[in-house]
Amino acid sequence: MPEWIIIILRSLTLIALLFFMVKWLGTKQLSQLNIFETISGIVLGGIAAIHTIDPNTNFAHAAIAMIIWFIVPYGVEKIALKSKSFRNFTQGKSTVFIQDGKIMEDNLKKEGYSTDDLLEKLRDKNIFLASDVEFAVLEPTGSLNVLPKRENLPLTAKDLGITLSPTKEPQTVVMDGKVLLESLANLSLNPNWLETELDKRNIAIENVFLAQADNDGQLFIDLFDDQIAVPAPTEKPLLLATMKKCQADLELFKLATENPESKSLYDRNSKKIQQAIDLISPYLK
Incomplete structure (x- = not known):
């Protein structure tokens, strides 16, 4: 068999083997490599490269070596x-670089970090003054996690005493012109609802590149044709506007009638709708 065919077959086999090994080791292997995992990844890649390029090497030996280098990291994990x-011991420990606003110089030296390295890491977190940091820790993966001082933290709705509606993860209901039934079911919706929403905007399903729906049933659409403008969802504003109009109509009816009982009825229902508006307004913004 020609050597070039052997190289192709070996390459495909080793690529498949590497793929399944990394997959079995878990996605952590891809995103947060520690020292041991980094070594394992380099060696596995080296074994695959050597036995792919040189057709005279024993392919069985390559498979055995890769299996061993898979079993050991898997067992260690x-x-x-x-x-x-x-x-x-195997993954390392976190190291505190800043505690109570004070830089821990000894810990910096222990990890081989200079002051410039620390400032660079802080700038990566959009922090340009070390004095703005309350706590900073270097993780075993090499990333620096930072807690700014309380006065430098961004304001939240809780800080402002604002009540927000609970939210759930939006679902992608159309992708590349194809309806994703599972995503619709996750929101307790169905294809008929989707067709109705698209009909409201005169959009055909095959023209939709991406469509996402939130927990409130609002549909956000992106079309294949970028020249066509798609209106933003209006369900929430329309609902709030309708409620306010009903309340205003009741007030007008109250002023227009001379009947005391009717006035009382309109006034009472107007106040009830106003209470409902006050209650639901935070959820419609």
């Missing part, structure tokens, strides 16, 4: 889940 001390 499982043991680390059960033992804190073992996890600290």
Whole structure:
């Protein structure tokens, strides 16, 4: 068999083997590599590269070596889940760089970080003054997590005493012109609802590149044709406007009638609608 065919077959086999090994090791292997996992990844890649390029090497030896380098990190990961001390040894521990607003110089030296390195990490977090930081810790993965001082934290609705409606994860209900039934079901919606919403805007399903719906039943659409403007959802504003109009109509009816009982009835229902408006307004903004 020609060598080029052997190289192609070996490459495809080793790529598949590497893919499944990394997949079995978990997505953490991709996003948060520690020291041990980094070494394992380099060695696995090296084994695959060497035995792919050189057709004279024993392919069985390559498979055995890769399996061993898969089993060891996999076993280490499982043991680390059960033992804190073992996890600290293999994955490393977090190191505090700033505590109570004070820079821990000894910890910086221990991790081989200069002052410039620390400031660069802080700038990555959009912090340009070290004095703005209350606490900062270097994670075993090399990322720096920062807690700004309380006065430098952004205001939240809770800080302002504003009540917001609970929200759930929006769902993608149309992708590349195809309806995703599972996503609709997650929002307790169905294809008929989707068709109705699209008909309101004179949009055909095949023209929709992406459509997402939130927990309130509002549909956000992006079309294949970027030249066509799609109106924003108006369900919430319309509902609030309708309620306010009903309340205003009741007030007008109260002023227009001379019947005391009717005046009392209109006034009472107007106040009830106003209470409902006050209650529901935060959820419609």
